[in-house]
Amino acid sequence: MPSAPLLLSQAFNGLALGTLLALVASGLTIILGTLGVLNFAHGALFMLGAYAMYVVTAQTGSFFLGILVGAAFMLVVGVVLERGLIRLFYGRPHEDQILVTFGAGIVIVEGVRALFGANTQSVPTPSWGQGIVQLGFLFYPTYRLELIGIVAALLFVLYLILYRTSIGLVVRAGIEDARMVGILGINVRRSFLLVFALGVVAAGVSGMLYAPIVSVEPDMGSSFLVEAFVVIVIGGLGSYPGAVVGGLIAGEIISITSAFNSAYSEVMLYAVMALLLVLRPQGLFGSEGRV
Amino acid sequence: MAARVRGTLWPELAVVAVLLVAPFVLLPLGFSYDLLQRILDWGLIGLGFDLLFGATGLLSFGQAAFYGTGGFVAAYLLVGHVIANVWLALVLGTIAAGLVGLVVGWLAVRRIGIYFTMITLAFGEMAYFLENSPLSHYTGGENGLPGVPVPSLGGMPISAGLPMYWLLAVLFFAGFVLARRILHSPFGAVLRAIKGNTTRTGMTGHSVPAYKLAVFVIAALYAGLAGGLLGVLQSYMPPDAFALDTSGQLVVQTVIGGVGTLVGPLVGATLWLWLRDNLQQVPHVGALWKLILGLIFVLLVVVLKRGIAGEIRWAFTRRRLAAAEAGVPEETGDAAVMPPTAPALPLSAPLVVARTDAPALRAIGVSKFYGGLHAVENVSFEVRTGSIHAVIGPNGAGKSTLFKMLKDEIAPTAGEVLLFGRRITGLGPTRTAQLGIGKSNQLNQLFLDLTVTENLRIAALARARGTFRADLWRAADSLPAVERQVAAAMETVGLIHRADVPVHVLPYGEKRRLEIGIALATGPNVLLLDEPLAGMSPAERVATRALVREIGRTRTLLIVEHDMDAIFELAERITVLYEGRLLADGTPDEIQGNQAVQDAYLGGLHEHEPA
């Protein structure tokens, strides 16, 4: 049995990982819910965000500027992807949509590899995130602690966008019945563009925030992609609350399990997913609706 | 016709020829033996994957799990000196992969589309992590298992280079022959039907989950054998066999090479591996080989969906298809209306012996509530054996819901349905089809990419073979009773002149008749027709009414239809539903004279005060 401080520390790690997974997965899930497209390029976009952060901090040294410029860049990427590629696939079978986003992901990853090489890059921890904080009997890296707060704040912003703005109203309605939204005078295709771009920005910003605590390399997104899939299967496809709760659950499963035996941390995540698929296939917050 | 289904032997001959000359032609082009062996290894997993994705439409992103399982089980048995016989190790590895496929498939095939893909992907990752940490004692973790021995034949070890190439070539060819037999077997016909229209496949009486699981396991077996061979051919079992990239590479190679062609993955692997090995030598573009492949892949998915092998096959088959499609009118004109011929139907005898004293179908107090909405409430009626019986009612009366409960497509909230006195409620549409309830749908549910003959064969195979049978080796058209039934159904619905035409080019009226034909070809004792005249022109209506009357001479018919002229001409008894409840039940004359029915149709059952 692991010691209480270790468990507590792992619970914190789980919170950090979980909030981040929630942010990545919420982008994935609103795109899936609204557009009906499972975005296999999401991991590559996460990686692209981290590289955007790397480039801007290397040039300017400003983390804050990195977030700002990076988010704008991701917005452009999202718009270009949707306009240039994704919208050709709204009427096509799921399999084709998966293949095309998977292909887009390969192109993004390999494009980055061609530009920056396969070596790992590092992004410095911002000045306000240096050092270690003492929490009672637990020492915890400052940036990781701040990360929990920042991501939680971003999730709250996303919540406000989805539940307190007109755009969010359109998105939530579109998840249920995109056709009726059009009948009520709203250009659904344009809101599809917004949703896709929003999801891409969410993935990218996650990558930017994560960049200082991992090594930045072209393949860093693929494991996040799969974990985000598991998160939305747990939470229910297309459900924002599901993505948040699912993300936290997934983060804690991975972290707490590794306190007992790190070899099983990922395995446990998939085992829980398998169990859920048998007992509650629609996920925690999902309804038997589309998809 | 028999020769067509089995197909020619040209593909086999072509594959043999390519395998024979490849070492001599490709080596000067920059291919090494090692590369050729790897290509064949990818081609071998690809055969199973193409049966799964190309034939059945199930996109798996988790094939690496089975590839790795087959490879590591075989490698561990040999390297760990558990057994010494390499052949036996390969067989055991393959079986292990099949067993893992059985477990993963059991969970995955219950879900469709996006769910299926995500689940296979997740289990692929789970296998990767299992290999990497908890099982690293056996698998070597990140180091893999070096020192895998080569097999020997007649005391002679099959060494690297040409001998190993021949081993892989022979195994690939055997795998190809088997895959082609599977594709053209009754089993394969059902797989293609599942891809074309999963719902209808189940409705005709095939157990869709069983077939999906079977093909999933077959794909896992192919992957397992290929995984075992990977360790053998390079004397080393690498951990990245389990990696997500392996599954992804397989998908990309298959799409580039051509989905549904069996050799597509082989062709795609040739391009992928050749580009990788040769572009890397070129300065400046060396690192770009995967980017170039990615762009080709996206381009293929967006515009040229057939892939390389698919385009080649298309070049050969285009003319034959065009010939078959010639003569099919674009629009339904009266010229396209073929009055059905009227010989006694030689359709198979009903499989369930009808007790003439029992009603063919009996609903007892069936209800269906959706939340507070009472779609159908406590409806009881009987359909007499051998009669034509109609169900009518205004919109929202619950006809469709009732129909679905009669075939057990949806479960009633209360009540039960009896077929010849036997309770069928709770059995599901596949079992009720096997018991003799056929159904044609309001909206056509056809297998659009298959020919008329193939469409009818799917239906006829169902009751001849039961819900599931793994008859992988026989030809789909080698069951005489099934072929007789196909021919009879085709003649009845007047589509003999379209036998070899792909269904998607048929005019609407003919599609509509095929919709009925499929239901008929299952050899039903009771046939449910949901709006058989929907969307038809007046001339087609006349012909289809005659068809329905003809079918009604040999079996029990239950019809939902809005065309009142047709109903009153055809039906011997009519059941009227109104707002989910039974309003009346009687002969056409009784119904026509029933004031309550008239009021229901005109909305006058409720009083509305005049203005």
Added chain:
Amino acid sequence: MSTSLLEVEAINSFYGDSHILFDVSLTVGRNEVVALLGRNGAGKTTTLRTIMGVLAPRSGAIRLDGKPIGGLAPFQIARRGLQLVPEERAIFGQLTVEENLRLAALTAPNAWSLDRVYEFFPRLRERRRSGGRQLSGGEQQMLAIARALIRDAQVILLDEPFEGLAPLIVRDLVRVSRELAAQGRTILVVEQNVVAALSFADRVYVLNNGHMVWEGRPAELRADPALMKAHLGI
């Protein structure tokens, strides 16, 4: 004849390759209430869906206030003041009543206030915080119509507004429909409940198997039982 606000001229509509409407024509004058009657499967819903742009006609013309709208997307047609209230009501179950209304009002230039809508349907004010999924059938239908009202739609297409509703609620909805007509709104209503539809329509069309077979006044139809029986009854 008054200027017709909505003109449908010889449209042919298909579902896939299934031919549903054959050269269907109709006009609806300004401030007129027109009922489109016919049996199940006659093509009534298809006609409304074609006018709304959900389904593109393969041939024929549709004009709103003299300007062609055939081939436009539903959202463009909605912005020109035409609004379909679909048969299945299509309430957003995850959104509250008020959110359903606010969503509908988003792109309407002369959107009503919520209060004005609630005056028409006081019941909706009581239920404004309820999720769409919790509404009864009658409340859902009120909300469906209210979404058209808050957009200040000039032409409202009502598809089977009374289907599956209790007589009392049907009476209530008939009253609202009459009020709307009296206020100068233009309504095209599809209904199987012939008695209810005739009680507030100015003019009637009858569809049978995708063909327009009759046009006239409600009184003429009521006075002709043979006609009723041939195309509407059994």
